[in-house]
Amino acid sequence: MTETITIRRPDDWHLHLRDGAMLEAVLPYTARQFARAIVMPNLAPPVTTMADAAAYRDRILAALPEGMHFTPLMTAYLTDTTDAGDLARGHGEGVLTAAKLYPAGATTNSASGVTDIANIMGVLERMAEIGMVLCVHGEVTDGDIDIFDREAVFIDRVLAPVIERLPELKVVYEHITTRDAVQFVEGAGPNVAATITPQHLHINRNAIFAGGINPHAYCLPVAKREEHRLALRAFATGGSAKAFLGTDSAPHARHAKESACGCAGIFNAPYALESYIAVFEEEGALDRFEAFASENGPRFYGLPLNEDTVTLARSGTDVPERLDGEHELTPFHAGQRIGWSFAG
Numbered sequence: 001m002t003e004t005i006t007i008r009r010p011d012d013w014h015l016h017l018r019d020g021a022m023l024e025a026v027l028p029y030t031a032r033q034f035a036r037a038i039v040m041p042n043l044a045p046p047v048t049t050m051a052d053a054a055a056y057r058d059r060i061l062a063a064l065p066e067g068m069h070f071t072p073l074m075t076a077y078l079t080d081t082t083d084a085g086d087l088a089r090g091h092g093e094g095v096l097t098a099a100k101l102y103p104a105g106a107t108t109n110s111a112s113g114v115t116d117i118a119n120i121m122g123v124l125e126r127m128a129e130i131g132m133v134l135c136v137h138g139e140v141t142d143g144d145i146d147i148f149d150r151e152a153v154f155i156d157r158v159l160a161p162v163i164e165r166l167p168e169l170k171v172v173y174e175h176i177t178t179r180d181a182v183q184f185v186e187g188a189g190p191n192v193a194a195t196i197t198p199q200h201l202h203i204n205r206n207a208i209f210a211g212g213i214n215p216h217a218y219c220l221p222v223a224k225r226e227e228h229r230l231a232l233r234a235f236a237t238g239g240s241a242k243a244f245l246g247t248d249s250a251p252h253a254r255h256a257k258e259s260a261c262g263c264a265g266i267f268n269a270p271y272a273l274e275s276y277i278a279v280f281e282e283e284g285a286l287d288r289f290e291a292f293a294s295e296n297g298p299r300f301y302g303l304p305l306n307e308d309t310v311t312l313a314r315s316g317t318d319v320p321e322r323l324d325g326e327h328e329l330t331p332f333h334a335g336q337r338i339g340w341s342f343a344g
């Protein structure tokens with residue numbers, strides 16, 4: 001039985017780092033395991049321009065503890081009035097790696113997002129021309145659509161028509177949660193890929209209500225039925241080059257999660273690789289973990305693979321109930337034991 005596994009250092013293709021004191025608190029967890037990350041722009045106010053992204057990148061690098069290495073890959077938050085020229089300059093100058101589509105009102109700090117996809121069609125055309133990746137939060141926001149159906153309805157109403165119209169556009173369908181999304185991505189052309197979070201591989205929607213309401217299992221898109229979790233596991237571990245690691249680690253202070261209106265987001269950065277590799281082991285797919293974690297993402301984005309390595313050991317990790325610090329963050333798997341540990 002393999003006792004350790006050494007792979008190329010992974011990247012996180014979907015991450016919330018926040019700003020200020022929270023940024024300082026959470027960045028070391030990601031920088032410890034990952035070489036690079038696609039950094040989400042949903043700050044308040046959001047990161048909408050090349051200049052915003054450059055300034056945010058500087059704040060991230062300033063918050064990085066000495067001796068740690070980490071490259072933030074910046075994204076711009078699309079709005080109804082995004083300037084395609086600014087995006088293209090940002091991309092050309094290496095400031096912006098991707099742009100993020102939040103349907104207005106879909107999730108945390110998405111109020112300034114896009115109200116109708118028609119409003120950004122010119123921007124998407126320009127992105128397709130220059131090869132800039134579109135990252136998508138793929139849920140419709142209509143109050144009359146059941147929350148568990150919002151991803152599937154988004155595919156029919158928004159994503160499929162956009163991809164049909166702009167087949168050259170590179171699209172990452174982020175944090176997919178349904179079999180519908182798996183089937184859509186598998187059936188789409190080579191310019192469409194998906195990220196998958198650890199929580200959507202581990203939990204189904206029962207976890208949110210097990211023994212009472214559990215805000216630490218609540219994120220958006222919300223976890224779905226078991227059949228969807230199983231489809232995600234098969235896709236992530238099945239060897240498709242279209243599936244890659246994106247944690248969607250989304251820290252909120254404990255009081256903001258454990259409240260009458262608890263924030264969406266699961267903070268999984270501290271034990272992200274341990275969490276993912278446990279899934280690959282359970283699925284008998286340890287030999288496919290490196291491609292998912294370290295190869296498929298950079299290949300899709302057209303970036304070099306990392307040259308250094310990380311090692312995971314089959315020695316087990318006891319995940320604490322809470323991480324100390326002013327924000328009292330609750331990590332994913334709090335109070336549980338994972339069968340793997342990060343050996344550096």
Ligand code: DOR
Binds near residue numbers: 218
């Ligand atoms: O659960 C989530 N939390 N989903 C998102 O899309 C945003 C994120 C956040 O920023 O907290």
Ligand code: ZN
Binds near residue numbers: 015040248250
């Ligand atoms: Zn996210």
